[in-house]
Amino acid sequence: MQEDFLHYVWQHQYFDKASLRTEQGDAIVVLKPGFRNADAGPDFLGARLMIGEVEWNGAVEIHLRASDWHRHQHQHDRKYDQVILHVVHTADQPVHRTNGSEVPALALQPRLDAGLLYAYEALMAADEVRPLPCAAALPTVPEVTRLMMVERVLLERVEQKAAAVQELHERSGYDWETTAWQVLAAGFGFKKNAEPLTRLAQALPLPVLRRHRHDLAQTEALLLGQAGLLPAADEATDDYCAQLRREYDFLAHKYQLGGTALAAHEWNFLRLRPANFPPVRLAQLAALIHAQPRLFQPLLDAPDVATLARMLLAPVSEYWQHHYRPGVAATGKVPALGRSSAHLLISNVVVPLRVAHAQSLGDREGVEAAVELLTQLPREQNSVLAPYEALRFQHRSAADSQGLLALQRGYCQPRRCLHCAIGSRILQRNVPTPAP
Structure with missing residues (x-):
């Protein structure tokens, strides 16, 4: 199990919340799980919890083992003094803030659903030779989920390339x-x-x-x-x-x-x-x-x-x-x-250049028009994209090609299934329905 899985479980509250208590014995009510922190510091910020009779507002830190708190030296880091709950898989020891006060802990191990855990482990254990770890479960995923994910990662890919162009633009003294x-x-x-x-x-x-x-x-x-x-x-x-x-x-x-x-x-x-x-x-x-x-x-x-x-x-x-x-x-x-090389240049040079320029002007229509160029280009054909075609992903134009390449490199290859709408949909099928 990776820590990322516990992040996913906490973010979506996919665990048994009946009679929820800290390791110290206080009742817990999750009013707001908080939002993922992309910077240094605790994993989730802006959480709201009722612990005992007191409402707390602060951060949540997540580890596989409670002892990871000390392994990461959080007991000496004041950024972690704002942690109001330590969510762990295994609570193997108590932990403390820099002032010596104990951090309430919640152990998720006995509260994780076996079906959800099995589905997650199946994705992570998929043969590394297989391009898509979710290939076996893919028929259960609606077509619209696939389309939305490919479109999302296409925009992520274009945005990353445009950001690189913008960086060059700044280094060139803003000379287009x-x-x-x-x-x-x-x-x-x-x-x-x-x-x-x-x-x-x-x-x-x-x-x-x-x-x-x-x-x-x-x-x-x-x-x-x-x-x-x-x-x-x-x-x-x-x-x-x-x-x-x-x-x-x-x-x-x-x-x-x-x-x-x-x-x-x-x-x-x-x-x-x-x-x-x-x-x-x-x-x-x-x-x-x-x-x-x-x-x-x-x-x-x-x-x-x-x-x-x-x-x-x-x-x-x-x-x-x-x-x-x-x-x-x-x-x-x-x-x-060749014409195919010219098309690659349009995809990898012209489109990011136009997007970066439109963004610098705050021109949303210009960004959309630049991305629209990809739909005018024929689809790419290579060994990376072939498995997606075999699994019946839509692949009609270079826009689809670029999206599928981004999906493979950014999600499938590094096994970032928890961050993928397709992987998330597969896991959601295994989330038990809360009792009324």
């Missing part, structure tokens, strides 16, 4: 153009190279790129050279590589960029298809910058997914249609950035 550049660069790294591309965007100022965006070769030289992916002048194996090296050396000296350049070993090539190699992605990013005088406003103003996709799918230079690495020719034509 720089923010768009850094978020877009990270997006072009997709999963494997998002981190080095984020650092590259920080190491290559957007004003420098803008100044040379009219010349695609110079734009490529800045990106590839600052990424540490261009061969040295005496190692270039073709004229174009030699040209890029010369361009970069001149521009790096002019703008004093060399000290912040990345090294080649910082990029991930392992288990990537050649079409996804970092030099190819940088060439695609260079093509986008070359084609767009500005980044932020077009990403913000594009009326639909088709317009955004056309913007993101800017054609690369002739050289990068036939090379995966500088100086290394491909055996055939290098695939261009």
Whole structure:
């Protein structure tokens, strides 16, 4: 059993409350269980209890064993002096506040329903290989509960991504153009190279790129050279590589960029298809910058997914249609950035960017319109989502895909069933009906 289960039981009052008494023998009436505390200190704040003949207002602390109070050193922490009830599974010893007064204790072990406990333990003991711990009980959950949970976690996921964008915006001096550049660069790294591309965007100022965006070769030289992916002048194996090296050396000296350049070993090539190699992605990013005088406003103003996709799918230079690495020719034509990749960029870059911007203006309709873009995108298909489809979760668009990914990563994988509406519904079926 985890302490989280006792939090859930106390929050929803899913225990036998007949003749409720403290370990000290005083009658208890729960007038208000309080609300979960997300900060340091007791687990529940704002509780109202009748203990004996006295009404108490304060905090409730929850532990598996009463002795955890001392293990966590609460007896020396004044934040816990406001605790009016110590709710535990097993009351193995009395505990005291910093002034020496004893904290009333309530032991839940004899008051927990066996069916509820069994349902909880079944969820927690589910095979770790199984993506959904609730798979066996899922047919008992109404469709509307599933839909509501997926929508909830979709909004949580979008909110988390928008918060990251807002943090970048603050660090950039509240410059939306720089923010768009850094978020877009990270997006072009997709999963494997998002981190080095984020650092590259920080190491290559957007004003420098803008100044040379009219010349695609110079734009490529800045990106590839600052990424540490261009061969040295005496190692270039073709004229174009030699040209890029010369361009970069001149521009790096002019703008004093060399000290912040990345090294080649910082990029991930392992288990990537050649079409996804970092030099190819940088060439695609260079093509986008070359084609767009500005980044932020077009990403913000594009009326639909088709317009955004056309913007993101800017054609690369002739050289990068036939090379995966500088100086290394491909055996055939290098695939261009695919429509599915453009759709991922819209999901992971454009939508969070638009949401963050709308939130900064207090524009609720703008937030809704940004999230609505996800419904215009086709659903994603991968091994993470396949089990949810097999269990007949609705999966019609990228909005569903993003919601299901958030459900898997935020709830199913870490077994946070007690915080999930689906898991909660399964447990509620095992809560006994109180006697009249």
